[in-house]
Amino acid sequence: MDSVIAFIDANRGRFVEELTAWVRVPSISSDAAHAVDVRRSAEHLAVELRALSAGRVEIWPTAGHPAVFAEWMQAPGKPTLLVYGHHDVQPVDPLPEWITPPFEPAVREGRLWGRGVVDDKGQVHIHAKAIESFVRTVGRVPVNIKLIVEGEEEIGSVNLETLLREHAADLAADFVCVSDTAMFGRGIPSLCVGLRGLAYVEVFVDGPSTDLHSGSFGGGLMNPVNALAKMIASLHDEAGHITVPGFYDAVLPLRDDERRQIASLPFHEDEWLRSTGAPAAWGEAGYSTLERIWARPTLDCCGIQGGFQGEGAKTILPARASAKVSCRLVPDQEPEDIARKLGDHLQRIAPPGVRVRVETLHGGRPYLAPTDHPVYDVAKRAFSKAFGRETVFMREGGSIPFVRTIADATGKPCLLMGFGQPDENAHAPNEWLDLENYHLGIKSAAYLYDELARLPPEGR
Amino acid sequence: MDSVIAFIDANRGRFVEELTAWVRVPSISSDAAHAVDVRRSAEHLAVELRALSAGRVEIWPTAGHPAVFAEWMQAPGKPTLLVYGHHDVQPVDPLPEWITPPFEPAVREGRLWGRGVVDDKGQVHIHAKAIESFVRTVGRVPVNIKLIVEGEEEIGSVNLETLLREHAADLAADFVCVSDTAMFGRGIPSLCVGLRGLAYVEVFVDGPSTDLHSGSFGGGLMNPVNALAKMIASLHDEAGHITVPGFYDAVLPLRDDERRQIASLPFHEDEWLRSTGAPAAWGEAGYSTLERIWARPTLDCCGIQGGFQGEGAKTILPARASAKVSCRLVPDQEPEDIARKLGDHLQRIAPPGVRVRVETLHGGRPYLAPTDHPVYDVAKRAFSKAFGRETVFMREGGSIPFVRTIADATGKPCLLMGFGQPDENAHAPNEWLDLENYHLGIKSAAYLYDELARLPPEGR
Numbered sequence: 001m002d003s004v005i006a007f008i009d010a011n012r013g014r015f016v017e018e019l020t021a022w023v024r025v026p027s028i029s030s031d032a033a034h035a036v037d038v039r040r041s042a043e044h045l046a047v048e049l050r051a052l053s054a055g056r057v058e059i060w061p062t063a064g065h066p067a068v069f070a071e072w073m074q075a076p077g078k079p080t081l082l083v084y085g086h087h088d089v090q091p092v093d094p095l096p097e098w099i100t101p102p103f104e105p106a107v108r109e110g111r112l113w114g115r116g117v118v119d120d121k122g123q124v125h126i127h128a129k130a131i132e133s134f135v136r137t138v139g140r141v142p143v144n145i146k147l148i149v150e151g152e153e154e155i156g157s158v159n160l161e162t163l164l165r166e167h168a169a170d171l172a173a174d175f176v177c178v179s180d181t182a183m184f185g186r187g188i189p190s191l192c193v194g195l196r197g198l199a200y201v202e203v204f205v206d207g208p209s210t211d212l213h214s215g216s217f218g219g220g221l222m223n224p225v226n227a228l229a230k231m232i233a234s235l236h237d238e239a240g241h242i243t244v245p246g247f248y249d250a251v252l253p254l255r256d257d258e259r260r261q262i263a264s265l266p267f268h269e270d271e272w273l274r275s276t277g278a279p280a281a282w283g284e285a286g287y288s289t290l291e292r293i294w295a296r297p298t299l300d301c302c303g304i305q306g307g308f309q310g311e312g313a314k315t316i317l318p319a320r321a322s323a324k325v326s327c328r329l330v331p332d333q334e335p336e337d338i339a340r341k342l343g344d345h346l347q348r349i350a351p352p353g354v355r356v357r358v359e360t361l362h363g364g365r366p367y368l369a370p371t372d373h374p375v376y377d378v379a380k381r382a383f384s385k386a387f388g389r390e391t392v393f394m395r396e397g398g399s400i401p402f403v404r405t406i407a408d409a410t411g412k413p414c415l416l417m418g419f420g421q422p423d424e425n426a427h428a429p430n431e432w433l434d435l436e437n438y439h440l441g442i443k444s445a446a447y448l449y450d451e452l453a454r455l456p457p458e459g460r
Numbered sequence: 461m462d463s464v465i466a467f468i469d470a471n472r473g474r475f476v477e478e479l480t481a482w483v484r485v486p487s488i489s490s491d492a493a494h495a496v497d498v499r500r501s502a503e504h505l506a507v508e509l510r511a512l513s514a515g516r517v518e519i520w521p522t523a524g525h526p527a528v529f530a531e532w533m534q535a536p537g538k539p540t541l542l543v544y545g546h547h548d549v550q551p552v553d554p555l556p557e558w559i560t561p562p563f564e565p566a567v568r569e570g571r572l573w574g575r576g577v578v579d580d581k582g583q584v585h586i587h588a589k590a591i592e593s594f595v596r597t598v599g600r601v602p603v604n605i606k607l608i609v610e611g612e613e614e615i616g617s618v619n620l621e622t623l624l625r626e627h628a629a630d631l632a633a634d635f636v637c638v639s640d641t642a643m644f645g646r647g648i649p650s651l652c653v654g655l656r657g658l659a660y661v662e663v664f665v666d667g668p669s670t671d672l673h674s675g676s677f678g679g680g681l682m683n684p685v686n687a688l689a690k691m692i693a694s695l696h697d698e699a700g701h702i703t704v705p706g707f708y709d710a711v712l713p714l715r716d717d718e719r720r721q722i723a724s725l726p727f728h729e730d731e732w733l734r735s736t737g738a739p740a741a742w743g744e745a746g747y748s749t750l751e752r753i754w755a756r757p758t759l760d761c762c763g764i765q766g767g768f769q770g771e772g773a774k775t776i777l778p779a780r781a782s783a784k785v786s787c788r789l790v791p792d793q794e795p796e797d798i799a800r801k802l803g804d805h806l807q808r809i810a811p812p813g814v815r816v817r818v819e820t821l822h823g824g825r826p827y828l829a830p831t832d833h834p835v836y837d838v839a840k841r842a843f844s845k846a847f848g849r850e851t852v853f854m855r856e857g858g859s860i861p862f863v864r865t866i867a868d869a870t871g872k873p874c875l876l877m878g879f880g881q882p883d884e885n886a887h888a889p890n891e892w893l894d895l896e897n898y899h900l901g902i903k904s905a906a907y908l909y910d911e912l913a914r915l916p917p918e919g920r
């Protein structure tokens with residue numbers, strides 16, 4: 001490994017230049033005008049990978065934007081790692097807020113600034129450069145690697161499931177590595193081992209057929225806004241638990257070791273709270289803030305509306321009101337089950353004098369990594385070697401549906417080894433990549449391949 | 461009275477023609493472009509009244525639109541009645557919905573159609589024609605009458621209080637009669653003896669400084685929409701009582717005789733409910749629908765908003781939410797007192813993790829007529845003579861601020877003797893006046909003057 005690490009150190013500047021060239025391609029997948037750029041981005045990556053004299057390097061068309069596939073299968077008897085990433089990027093609005101243009105990457109303060117530098121081109125490039133560092137020094141990668149880089153992650157990975165199914169044999173592997181997340185904090189190597197799911201419904205409450213005069217009718221009819229408020233209020237008890245019957249049935253309780261591990265993280269609640277602007281933290285009794293946002297389900301109104309919303313006073317008894325209600329789910333809750341339970345419950349608690357209708361808008365399943373599998377120790381060790389610091393397990397409160405898609409399609413342990421930072425502006429103006437993280441990321445990937453190669457067959 | 465009543469019958473058609481001429485003047489007070497028409501409307505009425513050879517007929521300028529004042533003081537020793545009305549009208553939008561143009565009055569189905577026919581030119585005209593019927597037959601009106609017809613009722617009677625103060629001596633009277641309301645139902649002579657007041661506040665709930673990702677933060681912070689829902693829900697108990705401390709302190713309980721009287725009215729709850737489109741009636745336990753909307757205070761959300769309101773799903777934890785909350789008040793609740801109690805209570809029940817701010821938007825005092833005063837029996841009798849049916853007491857759930865303004869300024873009993881119908885489209889397209897009501901209204905006014913003249917001095 002010494003020659004590989006030395007190569008990574010020696011080529012640090014060139015690697016950044018090559019990443020910069022790729023970031024210049026404005027591969028915005030949500031904008032039809034940029035479809036040709038998404039294709040150019042795939043071709044740019046394919047050209048770079050072909051230079052590494054691997055086996056197959058292919059551009060896989062989809063019904064939408066193309067993916068890139070490459071493999072290095074020169075380690076017979078060794079495990080196969082499937083690395084997932086994406087080469088499409090978010091839109092850039094609002095453009096005036098960018099300090100330097102999104103597709104003219106610039107280095108400032110030890111960071112590379114530009115759209116896609118961290119989400120996700122930089123993180124894909126980390127693997128490409130780790131592979132190159134083996135190829136150009138010892139001649140081959142010590143494990144078998146398959147790389148799948150899709151072009152539609154920012155538009156919901158709409159064709160990923162099809163791609164995984166059609167290329168199931170091409171993509172067969174022992175382990176999956178996804179590099180598209182952030183580290184717990186600056187300089188803290190982190191493996192993300194849990195993601196929450198989502199069940200999102202909209203509830204409509206209808207009373208009178210039109211807005212009525214609040215004087216002539218007020219007091220004689222149930223007001224749909226008051227009714228909706230009453231229904232929503234009843235969905236939590238005083239301790240912040242959710243009252244929907246059966247809501248917690250499938251929730252895996254936090255184990256003591258998980259709680260200890262979460263409690264050991266350098267989480268500064270004061271700083272976190274200050275960053276939100278809220279006057280106080282609040283949540284389910286009996287859990288810490290990190291437990292609440294990572295490992296406990298929630299029920300939040302994302303929006304509510306009803307009646308008069310203009311300036312000043314209008315005296316009406318509104319005809320209707322509605323709210324968008326989102327539940328974040330944890331393993332093993334299922335979105336369809338929770339949406340049904342919530343919908344049934346909302347119907348049941350509807351007060352007299354209104355009609356209630358519930359629509360399911362959106363769902364996603366939660367993910368929990370099988371951290372008792374030995375590959376997680378391997379990844380921790382590799383990550384720690386590069387960063388010189390112990391690797392922590394963390395979770396994300398948000399939902400990343402494609403992780404569950406890949407995990408379910410492959411049935412293999414999934415390593416969420418991310419090199420971003422929590423404040424990296426991934427979907428905002430002035431996205432940046434910490435160049436030290438990028439450099440240590442390449443070393444992390446190299447150590448991961450090396451460690452995996454030494455994993456005994458019974459550890460797969 | 462026989463000759464007076466005969467005159468009213470004989471001139472039925474001419475009276476309608478004269479009203480029609482006045483309705484042609486488009487005296488829309490809210491539209492600056494019609495200011496000259498409001499003035500023309502005042503002059504039109506003054507000309508008609510001067511023809512009745514009364515004493516003073518004057519146009520009183522205000523800071524806005526002019527009022528008309530006239531008096532017939534030819535009954536020494538007899539009571540003086542102050543009649544209030546207004547000659548300005550509502551706007552006419554949406555114009556295409558009018559079957560015949562709003563300022564080209566037309567007769568169809570025994571009704572006169574046009575803007576202002578019932579609100580309030582027709583009702584003012586009823587008094588003018590009753591006065592004329594005395595003048596042209598017996599030579600003089602049997603009581604002393606003062607008529608004040610303002611030009612700004614539809615824009616909130618903005619200068620009425622000033623007018624009443626500046627002309628306090630001119631307007632001194634024993635009783636006040638306001639003809640600007642509707643009857644309980646078709647053919648049912650009705651005196652309105654109660655109006656509700658209003659306290660209208662807006663409550664703002666602030667959490668994080670911007671909308672946050674509902675995955676990354678959901679569960680760790682109080683959600684302002686959920687918090688607002690909880691606060692609003694808690695403002696009613698299960699029986700529909702309002703839980704704001706001190707809210708009912710000043711509420712006059714319904715007396716048994718009032719409840720009996722309300723229960724005796726021909727109210728068809730099925731029809732009423734069908735007209736609203738709501739699936740069921742609902743309200744404070746222990747009260748009937750009419751009691752709830754006439755004589756009990758309410759707390760209704762007129763509007764609520766917060767978070768994402770577009771199509772589909774957006775996964776945010778909203779930064780803020782707000783609601784417009786209107787309380788209808790009953791005697792002797794005071795708007796300032798209720799707004800303060802509600803605001804203080806909302807602050808007190810704010811859950812942790814949000815900041816709450818309350819603004820008072822609007823207020824109005826309730827009115828309850830002193831129905832034990834003998835003048836109410838006089839009015840009932842007069843009204844019944846004209847309509848051939850017993851006069852009922854009713855209330856209005858809405859608020860008519862100028863009634864309380866006049867009642868407070870004069871300190872005299874106020875007779876709300878209206879000739880409209882509940883479905884007369886007063887503020888909508890196709891406003892209409894029942895011509896039978898108009899005709900019997902003139903007789904009612906004539907009988908009222910006659911009865912009042914016979915009221916013994918101790919009855920004033």
